[in-house]
Amino acid sequence: MDYTDNTPNASRLLDSLRSSGYDNYSAICDIIDNAFDANADIVKVTIGETGSLGKEHIISISDNGEGMDETVLDQAMRLGSLTDRQADNLGKYGMGLITGSISMGRRLTVITKNSGRYLTAIQDLDEVADKNQFIKTVREANKIETARFDELLGGAESGTIVTIQKIDNLQNKQINSFQAKLIKDCGQIYRYFINSNKHIYINGKEVRAIDPMYLDDPRTEVFLDAQEEIKDDEGKQTNIRMxxxxxxxxxxxxxxxxxFNIVNQGIYLLRNNREITKGESFGIFSKHNDYNRFRAEIFVSSDLDRKIGINFRKEGNKLSDDVRSWIERQVIPQLKTIRENAKRDQKNKTEKIDHGGSSRVISAKSSILKKPRIDQENTTPALEGANSDVFTNVSFEVESNTRLAPLFQYEVKGKNIKVNYNNDHPFYQQVFAEARDNPNLTNAIDFVIYSATLALIDITSTREREHLQDEWIDRFSDNLRALLS
Incomplete structure (x- = not known):
């Protein structure tokens, strides 16, 4: 069979990779992964500005790991590098250095020291585009580069500095804000590394471990800590822990x-002790405020990469059937218990809310309230025979429905209006529960709902408009739910 060269268009491929979905924080973390794979125990990230007007940004990630010789450096500057990988490495496809750096800027410089030798490699996307070839420079480091290495790494025996320049895709140009988020992300993603005496500094500030499980808090309840042997793609038994x-x-x-909210509740997946996803449901359960106290960690090795659907950005969100089945068996009973506890706690909170005070105020001010005007010849069946007295004899009751049901419904019964609150609606759970010890605020909320009810009765009292009643309440409740969720 005759073969012909099928080299991809260099410029277009790299431009495509620049749009592969990396955010800046994930890209920097991919480069930090390389540092830990090189056995570094100190990683320094610097985000700053250069240029006479300070408008050019520069990012550098330096580490005191093993550094690279010329062969390894040459491979590291390639897409899909062939450097040796161990089972516990954080890297996967040899893509992180290139894809991570070019997702932010157009020029990558690597200065590395190994066995006393300083080397420099440079890849500039403008040069790649000009020649439309995958080109780079690998050479001995010059005096300026050597001095920069010694300045940043304090004369370390080995290590690497990755510098990203010509930055044209910085998603947050407010350096302080960028730094604050990166510190928080790194503290959580690398919490087990930091707790194992690894150190990360961002613009000189040391990153502290952040534990989303709150395991150091004695009030945290550990419901389960289980392990299982699962076969990887080669049939080898591999451990998974939850x-x-x-x-x-x-x-x-x-x-x-x-x-403690819907966004952060759920499953945190760690690959080789490095967090790769957070707050996921994996389709195993539907997120709900009842689960705000639920969190789970799953620990896997890189042997299960295909089983968790990991891609080159180290995102895993597609579980194999056997992994999903095992997780479901562990999680579902715990979710049931957590939800039952949440409902009991919520009931205890909302049972203490007294709506009687607002009913008494409404009755006392009956004479100054504007009541609905009812046309008895064209009114709805529910309002037949209703007079103005009906609209000031009001009671507020609470019942459990679902989170998606309306905040309230009303019904006219004889000479009374009954307003039924849904205590599963986020407004009732968050606002009423918090206001339970403030009767003035509780009454004020009741007055708002009562006034809306009177206006709604007035507008929808005819047979032609009766259908608008449920539509108005649904839209009102849906918007409140969306704003509070």
């Missing part, structure tokens, strides 16, 4: 401050 916790019970305000 830990399920219920976070501490906090006040509503404290829970919001700590991020």
């Amino acid at each position: 830990r399920v916790v219920a976070l501490p019970k906090l006040s509503d305000a404290e829970s919001r401050q700590e991020g």
